[in-house]
Amino acid sequence: MRESTDIATIEAMRAFNRFYTDRIGILDRAYLKADYTLAEARIVYEIGTRGEVLAVELVRDLRLDPAYLSRILKKFRERGLVMVAQDPADGRSQLLRLTDKGRTEFETLAELSRSQLRQLVAPLGEDEQAALVAAMATITRLIEPQEQALAAPILRPHRPGDLGWMIQSQTDFYVGTLGWNGSFEALVSRVATDFLERYDERRDHCWIAERAGTRVGSVIVMDGGENIAKLRMLYVDGSARGLGLGKLLVDQCVHFARNAGYRQLTLWTNDILHTARHIYIAAGFQLVAEERHTMLGPELNGQTWTLDL
Numbered sequence: 001m002r003e004s005t006d007i008a009t010i011e012a013m014r015a016f017n018r019f020y021t022d023r024i025g026i027l028d029r030a031y032l033k034a035d036y037t038l039a040e041a042r043i044v045y046e047i048g049t050r051g052e053v054l055a056v057e058l059v060r061d062l063r064l065d066p067a068y069l070s071r072i073l074k075k076f077r078e079r080g081l082v083m084v085a086q087d088p089a090d091g092r093s094q095l096l097r098l099t100d101k102g103r104t105e106f107e108t109l110a111e112l113s114r115s116q117l118r119q120l121v122a123p124l125g126e127d128e129q130a131a132l133v134a135a136m137a138t139i140t141r142l143i144e145p146q147e148q149a150l151a152a153p154i155l156r157p158h159r160p161g162d163l164g165w166m167i168q169s170q171t172d173f174y175v176g177t178l179g180w181n182g183s184f185e186a187l188v189s190r191v192a193t194d195f196l197e198r199y200d201e202r203r204d205h206c207w208i209a210e211r212a213g214t215r216v217g218s219v220i221v222m223d224g225g226e227n228i229a230k231l232r233m234l235y236v237d238g239s240a241r242g243l244g245l246g247k248l249l250v251d252q253c254v255h256f257a258r259n260a261g262y263r264q265l266t267l268w269t270n271d272i273l274h275t276a277r278h279i280y281i282a283a284g285f286q287l288v289a290e291e292r293h294t295m296l297g298p299e300l301n302g303q304t305w306t307l308d309l
Helices: 003-023 038-050 057-061 065-079 100-121 126-143 162-178 182-198 247-257 274-282
Strands: 084-085 090-100 152-158 207-212 215-222 228-235 264-270 286-293 300-308
Touching: 003 100, 038 057, 038 065, 038 090, 038 100, 038 152, 057 065, 057 090, 065 084, 090 100, 100 286, 126 152, 152 247, 162 182, 162 207, 162 215, 162 228, 182 215, 207 247, 215 247, 228 247, 247 274, 264 274
Parallel strands: 228 264
Antiparallel strands: 084 090, 152 207, 207 215, 215 228, 264 300, 286 300
8 A cells, every 4th residue: 555655655746846847847948937957947046045155165065067067057157146255264175256247147037937927826815825835835845854944044135025034033032032122123223224225236235035935034234334234133943043043144245345345344232142252253243332221221332243245
C-alpha cells in the first residue's frame, strides 16, 4: 500500500510540474519573452535583491556549477549589467553588484514576471486567490528541507508598503516587549517618512529580509548630511533570530555606505539592546557619546556609535 501511495504522489507531482512550467514558460528559450534564460534571470534577481553578493554565495545558494556561473557573469559584464570587484575581506572572492543598466533590467524582469502572474490569476476571485497562496505556502512548508528553512533569509530593496510594515513590527516589539511608549512609534514614523520623501537611490537604501515570502527583518541607510550616512531601524523578527541576519543587514549597510562614498556611518541606539550592540562592535563601530533620557517612557541610556569608512 505504501509503495502505491508513493508512486501516486510522485506521478501527481510530476504532472503538476509539467502543468506549471508550461503555464509560466520556463522551457521557452527566452524566459518571460526577454533576452534571458531562466538561470540568467534568476541570477539578475539574486544580485538585485541582495544589493551586493559574493559569487561563491550564488554558487552555494542556487546550487550552480562555478564554471556555468562564470560564463553567465562574463556575458553580463560584456553587456554592462554587472560590476565585479574583489571582496575587501577576502581578495580571492568576487563581489557582485548591478550597474544602473543592470538595475533597469532587474526592474523590467520583475515587472514582466508580475504581469505574467496577474494574467494567470485574473480569472480567480479573492477567496480563490487566497486558497492559491495558502496552497503554495503548504507546499513550501512540507517540502523545504529543515536546513534550508534555517538558512539566512533573502534580502531585497523596499517596495510600497514595506516602510509601513517596519513601523508596525518595530512598534509592536519595542512597545509590547520593552514597555516603551507611543513616542517610539512617532520616532520611527518620522524616520520612515524622511527616508521616503528624500530617497535617492545613490545615497539611500532600505533592505527587507524575507523568508518563504514573509518579512522577517529590515534596516535603512540614509543621508545624514556632511557626507555622513545614518544606519536606522535595524530590526530582526523573533522567528529569524539566531540566523546571523542582524550581522548580514549591518554588513550590507557598511558595504553600501562605503561604496556610496560616505566618510562615516553613524547610528543611535540604547544600551539595553545588547544583541544589536554586539553586532555594531563586531562591525568596527566606536561608541562616541552617551546620554540618559526618558523620551521613550522608561529611563534609558542612549548611545551614539560611529564607523569611519
